[in-house]
Amino acid sequence: MGNQNTQIFRLINQGQEDEAIKCLQIQKNVNLLSSNGISVLRAALEKGQMKLFKYCYLRNAVLMPSLEKGRTILHRAIELGHYDLTWKLLRDSKTFKLSVDDQDINGKSSLHVAVELCDSDIVALLLKYNARKDLKDLTGKSPYDLALTIKYPGIEGILEQFNMEDYLAKPIHDDISPVRDQVSTQVSKETKIELEKGAKLFFLEKTLEESKVPMIKGEELELQDIINKGSSCLVYKGKWRGSEIAIKQFTTDYSESDKKMKKFAKELQVLTQVRHPNLLLLMGICIDKPNLCLITELVPNLTLFYAIHKNKERKLTLAERFSISIQLCKGISYLHSNNPPIIHRDLKPENCLMDHNLNVKIADFGLARFSSSFAQSEESMTTICIGTTRFMAPELFDNSKSENIGVEVDIWALGCLIVEIFSNKRPWHYISSSKANSIFFEIFNKKPLPIPDNVLPEIAEVVKECCRYNPKKRPSAQKVLEKLEIAKNIYILN
Known part of the structure; x- marks a missing residue:
């Protein structure tokens, strides 16, 4: 038995859950203990192995040693930095009998812990x-x-997220009447959800086939290490048919209306045909995993943000x-020259990947919008205030201007990017993230967008043009390119 x-x-230690x-x-015994008195359930929690943890939990396995200070398994997952496990605990909170706002004996919630770290x-x-701040x-x-x-370091980004929460609408939850028969309602509701999910998946698959979007089978994908994570997705390094790839797996089921799914498929159809050296290549989509996956080329190295602010060993030359x-x-x-034009909407150094030779790949444009999408009245009203402050x-802060939003929003962001590239300072650098509402x-x-003194005069002029308050007076990306080429010839000898 000991062996x-x-x-x-x-x-467990080797990750073979x-x-x-x-x-x-x-x-047939989930309550085995290691020589150090650690139970299988606790070992799975410490290693962030959700499949093993859930298997033992559902069989009433003991958690030994127990968690200190009245902390929950969610507190501990966050303490250990297990993003994937944290997300799955939240997604399946009813199974694990926890709430996002559970507090320990000191009154600290999971959000307290994440902020402290x-x-x-x-x-x-x-x-x-919906954790309470x-x-x-x-x-x-x-x-x-x-x-x-x-x-x-890093607390500014958290403060900016907190401040953005004040400006974004909270989701509306269905009200369930307490008078109705709760048992029968629950059963019928769960059955209905499963049927709807199956129907939507079938519709999505059919629509993607008709749109000729490349579909990749889940069994062909090998998910390896997590290389990036966000509030709505995990990005894995992986392999597909022997090639190294990146796999973006969304953390929520794709359960939109048929109309939205058809539109989503049409956008993917165009995006999979986008081919440009400076855009991350979208290779296909996988829908037979638990969640929707986008498969892209893998860019090994760093982000533009890291190159500007974090790389202490090598500073960028002019x-x-x-x-x-x-x-x-x-x-x-290139994105703007499509018909209809593709608007990125979240251009920032963190979304610009670079290889070892500093070749740039703009990422996350797969979640961009076509310019025609903003004329959708009610639908677009809920999605205007999206991006990084x-x-x-x-115009992105004003819902009344939704019909006038176009490629010009990317030109403003491009001006902000250029400021950061040439000055090593963030846009609106004098405003700390704790006071992000001051940017509004x-x-x-x-x-006017502040331009630091260390920015070359020719570059400063380009930025001023990009960041005009009248969108129609901003130059095109092609015009900005031409002006940068002229400025480059002044300062850089070939």
């Missing part, structure tokens, strides 16, 4: 599941209060800054 115990914990489950099925990705995830612990501090006092800016213009110009054009105030009062 079998050792084998199971060895498999499927094999560990097989061993447990043979032994400065984990902006998990903060974004918790906010998506105003919930106070026993010292009277809320997660937002904590964020204001912390001085560690020639490289020109090269990067010109590549960005080429990629954006520091890079958002003025500056834009409301039509204050």
Whole structure:
């Protein structure tokens, strides 16, 4: 028995949770302990192995040693930085009998823990599941209060997320009458959801086939390490038919209306035909995984944000800054030249990938909108205020201007990008993320985007043109490209 115990914990340590489950099925005992007195359930939690954890949990396995200070499994998953496990616990909160706002004996919620660790990705995830930023612990501090006092790197992004929450509408939940028969309602509702999900999946598959969007079978995909994560998706390094790829797996089921799915398929059809050296290649879509997956080329190295702000060993030269800016213009110009034009809507250094030779690939344009999409009245009204505050054009803050939104929003963001590339400072650099709402105030009062003194005069002029408050007076990406080429010839000798 001791050898079998050792084998199971060895498999857990090696990350082979499927094999560990097989061993447990043979032994029919989920309450095995390691030589250190650690139970299988606790070991799975520590390693972030959701499949094994859920298998043991559903069989009433013990958690040994128990969690301290009255903390929940959600608290612990966040402490360990297990994003994937945290997301799955939240998604299946009823099974695990937890709430996003559960508090420990000190009154700390999961959001308190994520803020203390400065984990902006998990903060974004918790906010998506409606975690309360105003919930106070026993010292009277809320997660937002904590964020204001912390001085560690990364806290600015968290404060910006908190401030954005004040401007974004919360989802509306269905009201279920307490008078109705709850048992019969629950059964019929669950059955209905499953039927609707199956029908939507069938419709999506049929629509994608008709649109000739490349579909990739889930069994052909090999998901490896998580290389990036956001509030709505996980990005894995993976393999497909021997080639290294990136797999973006969304953290929610695709359950929109038939009309929206048809539109989604048509957009994918165009995006899979987009071919440009400075745009991340979308290779296909997988719909037979638990969640929708987009498959793209893999760009191994870093983001533009890292190159500008984090790479202490190698600073970008002036020639490289020109090269990067010109590549960005080429990629954006290509998107805008489509018919109808494709609008990125979230251009920022974090969404610009670079290989070891600093070749730029604009990412996340697969979630972009066609310019014609903004004439959808009610539908577009809920999606205008989307993006990153520091890079958002003025018209994106005003729902009344939804019909007038076009490629010009990307030109404003391009101007902000160019400022950051040439100055090493974020747009609206004098406003801290703890006061991100001040950016709204500056834009409301039509204050010009600040341009630091270390920006070359020719570049400063380009930025001023890109960031005009009248969208129609902003230049095209092609015009910006031409002006950058002229400026480059002045400062860089071939």
